[in-house]
Amino acid sequence: MLPMQVLFSPHHAGHRPGQTFRHGCLVRNRDLPARADNILTALRQDGHALLEAPWHGMAPIAAVDTPEYLDFLRTAWGEWRKIEGASEDVFPDIFPVRGMDNGYPASIVGRAGYHMHDAWAPIGEHTWKAAIDAANLAVEAAERVLKGEHAVYALCRPSGQHAFPDMGGGNCFLNNAAIAAQHLRQGFGRVALIDVDVHHGNGSQGVFYRRDDVLFVSLHRDPIDYHPHFAGHAQERGEGTGLGYNLNLPLPARSGDDAFLAALETACTRIAAFEADALVVSLGVDAHEADPMAGLAVTYDGFRRIGARLAALGLPTVLAQEGGYNMDTIARCVAGTLAGFEGREATA
Template identity: 55%
Template sequence: MKAIFDERQWHHDPKHFMANGKRLPCPEQPARIEKLLTGAQAAQCEVSAPTDHGQGPIAALHSPEYLTFLRNIYTRWQRIPDAGEEVIPNIHPANRTDGYPRSAVGQAGFHQADTACPIGEGTWEAAYWSAQTALSAADLVAGGDMAAYALCRPPGHHAFGDLAGGFCFLNNAGIAAEHLRMKGLRPAILDVDVHHGNGTQGIFYDRDDVLTVSLHADPVRFYPFFWGHAQERGEGRGLGYNLNLPLPRGTDDDAFLAALDSGLTRIADFGADVIVVALGLDAFEGDPFQGFAVTTTGFGRIGAAIAKLGLPTLFVQEGGYLCDELGDNLAATLTGFEDA
């Protein structure tokens, strides 16, 4: 399997993360790259750099207002007297239709959903090349490869069209799916991260040309809390084109695979001819977020189950945080797919 990665993704180095009222080190560390590269190489991936597709495929999903914000906000933030080292919001509008301020502080609140997406000096560059990584890997699949892996960091599935959140800035899986659709394919996005892909759902919620399926910890007591419930099925033309499969905390291999089977059946019924897998490895039993209890062997079974659909598949990296087994879990998933 071929893999895509760009060295500029190292440049995003977030420091801060608010959890339960405490200021903690951000879990989405550059060191994740090293472990994921090790896992990709263990799966015999040939790793190469992406090509630059420009801003057009990104702007197909993200508003120009939001992209202007992401590109410029760090520089603007540094002009604020005694500003912190990272852009972190402290106020938010009640609704997306509320007034749009000129203030950098106000715009941060408008475009950042939470305190888990701090913007630093290298954030825009890393996010841009993370998206280009997904696009280049999508080209491999569109060009005839049965599978490809995009090592995207920062991740993307919590990013809406004009809103960052949960470590995410640009919705890499969504950008790749739209790119594939523009090439005449019929994509389904399958999100197996322990957290619901709320940004992905939001982007495609009123559309019937991209199916979105997400398996995740029940948001009634788990991030992102406000999205990911089973009754969220899409709206307008998109009604019935969004499937959420919330699962209890502590879900193990067998229960996860049973839910995955339902998701794969929906993908087959949609008539997809390509799958974009938003590959979160944080469902692992030893992941710092402690949501599910999927084992390394279980990730191999997940990869094999996806392969049984017999469709070209693009794996786009989402979550999965620092633990000794992170690379092993990636290798198990990709190898499970290849062997099946």
């Protein structure tokens, strides 16, 4: 069997956030173009076909995101740069608080706070292009699966798991995995979305929390003392018709392979009970033991086993790249997961 197809966009490198806030300090942003470049190099060496995607238009993205939010992302940087003395990138500095979020601001300062839930996703001159290209990769991956490919990997950068239909944050602007899941619904009645990133996929949960046609499952470091702090707890099970279609499996700090794979078994059992017709994987590899996020302690072999267990579900699958911030480990983690999914050893 040939290695699965890999979709990428050269425009990802246009998104170059210089700094971000961490613990009250401006520090170097970890979402560097080298993240994707290193993955591409490894997957090319591993025999994957590297393909660019045709443009599918805005409709698949607009099926998830609000028009207000898309307009904000498209115009934010240009409007921000009109402010005398403004920073190079868009950084929100005011946020609506509970009970004070009924109006919609006209100024870019207010809109930035309205549409971003933290200061971890600065918007630069080329962020919009990179974000829509990443989402388009997810759409193309879903298209190929709809047309009969068993599994396709989309090297999405920026990531997407923390993006809601009207709000970004955590290095995310458009929710690539959610957009893929929504697009798969054109041909599959029931879709499961599983997130294995070290952080809870709060945006993905928000997209599908009140729906019963997409099951969302997330394995992540317990948010009681970890980003995103306000979502990802086990008691969050969905609302309305979505009650019971949301499963969070928070793990203690620095949990390793055994704990992660035990939680993954629970996740796969729930996906099988859901009788999903297709699968989307939010493939973050920042749960690796050497990642600077320092949340969990999954090994290279652990990621290979994660890929193999997801493949055992036997479902048509889209894999969309999420986190992973150690430039020396990210490529091997991704290549190993894809190799595990395909039942072979990675050579890169």
